[in-house]
Amino acid sequence: MTQKLKFSLQRRQVVHQILENRGDAAVVTGIGNAVHDVASANDDAKNMYLAGVMGGACMVAFGIALAQPGRRILVITGDGELLAGIGSLATIGVEQPKNLSIIVIDNQAYGATGNQHTHTGRGVDLVGIAKASNFKNTALITNKKELQAQIPNIYQKPGPYFAVVKVVSKSSPRINAPKDGTYVSRRFRSAVAGEGA
Amino acid sequence: MAVKKKTSWSNAVFKILKENNIKQIAYVPDAGHTSLIQKAIEDNIVNPVSLTSEQEGIAVLSGAWLGGDAGALLLQSSGVGNIINMLGMVNECRFPLLMLVTMRGEWGEFNPWQVPMGQATQVVLEASGVIVHRAEEPQDIAETVEAAAKLAFEGGRMVAVLIGQRVVGFKDWAK
Numbered sequence: 001m002t003q004k005l006k007f008s009l010q011r012r013q014v015v016h017q018i019l020e021n022r023g024d025a026a027v028v029t030g031i032g033n034a035v036h037d038v039a040s041a042n043d044d045a046k047n048m049y050l051a052g053v054m055g056g057a058c059m060v061a062f063g064i065a066l067a068q069p070g071r072r073i074l075v076i077t078g079d080g081e082l083l084a085g086i087g088s089l090a091t092i093g094v095e096q097p098k099n100l101s102i103i104v105i106d107n108q109a110y111g112a113t114g115n116q117h118t119h120t121g122r123g124v125d126l127v128g129i130a131k132a133s134n135f136k137n138t139a140l141i142t143n144k145k146e147l148q149a150q151i152p153n154i155y156q157k158p159g160p161y162f163a164v165v166k167v168v169s170k171s172s173p174r175i176n177a178p179k180d181g182t183y184v185s186r187r188f189r190s191a192v193a194g195e196g197a
Numbered sequence: 198m199a200v201k202k203k204t205s206w207s208n209a210v211f212k213i214l215k216e217n218n219i220k221q222i223a224y225v226p227d228a229g230h231t232s233l234i235q236k237a238i239e240d241n242i243v244n245p246v247s248l249t250s251e252q253e254g255i256a257v258l259s260g261a262w263l264g265g266d267a268g269a270l271l272l273q274s275s276g277v278g279n280i281i282n283m284l285g286m287v288n289e290c291r292f293p294l295l296m297l298v299t300m301r302g303e304w305g306e307f308n309p310w311q312v313p314m315g316q317a318t319q320v321v322l323e324a325s326g327v328i329v330h331r332a333e334e335p336q337d338i339a340e341t342v343e344a345a346a347k348l349a350f351e352g353g354r355m356v357a358v359l360i361g362q363r364v365v366g367f368k369d370w371a372k
Contacts, residue, residue: 048263052285052286052289053283053285053286054282055256055283056252056255056259056283057256058256059253059256059257059260060257060260061260062256062257062260063256063259063260063261063263063264063268064261065264066244066260066261067220067265068265085252085253085256088249088253091247091249181286181289181291182289182290185263185290185292189262189264193263193264193265194265
């Protein structure tokens with residue numbers, strides 16, 4: 001019952017376009033391709049690359065959103081990573097952070113481990129789960145026009161905002177994103193919370 | 198034996214959390230932590246975050262630190278099993294982490310299903326790089342939390358305080 005892939009958006013272009021005018025927004029990535037998609041746009045100090053854990057990106061970003069209520073916090077993650085912490089959507093739905101936006105780059109596959117199917121190509125609707133979890137603003141993005149229309153909403157609509165971007169399953173090339181967790185996290189904290197934090 | 202009076206130690210513990218500038222208290226429902234959870238909800242500065250699973254709490258507190266806040270996680274020994282993989286992130290990034298764990302499956306446990314995780318709690322935490330302090334007497338809890346908070350936030354380490362079942366007591370909810 002796997003749906004035939006008929007999507008045309010390329011994940012890296014999508015991420016670069018979303019981050020083009022990010023302003024002072026902070027970004028938390030999920031594991032795998034999301035790290036490289038975000039780092040290749042610009043290795044910004046306000047990027048936190050979670051390069052080694054499944055299912056934590058949304059709640060890490062939520063903790064930052066609570067601590068930094070005046071700043072927009074973006075999650076850019078894959079469908080597999082999101083599914084591994086799916087309960088987070090319920091928790092965020094209860095908490096209603098106004099400054100949190102979750103963007104799922106959905107290739108319907110575990111790209112880092114051999115493209116095994118995730119649940120999203122087999123009848124599971126992440127936007128539906130987000131809506132049912134009381135996310136106020138949600139979007140399903142399948143083409144360039146929809147992407148263009150949603151980019152301002154990612155930054156401006158009251159959160160929690162949730163979008164799924166359907167992309168082709170092909171991974172983009174890996175780049176040299178910084179891997180050391182202590183380095184990336186301290187650089188992030190200084191940039192977002194200030195040197196004295 | 199019923200649940201012992203918790204107010205005395207939870208007052209002192211909450212005061213220590215406030216003194217450590219704790220802004221986020223993540224929790225799962227737990228009889229032993231009832232009074233602390235209530236204090237977190239009633240406090241004007243603390244953000245109480247109720248979780249569907251303990252692993253979310255490790256992630257939210259990592260975010261708290263990244264955003265410049267300090268936080269604490271309230272959980273039960275059975276929930277320690279749910280956090281192990283997420284601790285890898287905390288370890289790699291060397292985030293400070295303070296956890297208060299109420300114990301089951303040890304002193305006078307009536308539910309056999311609680312025993313395996315309760316008996317494994319300390320070993321599993323230590324194997325994951327967490328420094329474990331134990332409090333077995335009510336009068337020791339606040340002091341132990343104070344030391345743990347210092348080690349976590351100033352020493353920059355993952356620290357768990359295990360509050361013994363002998364202290365929190367146990368209650369057969371079926372009775």
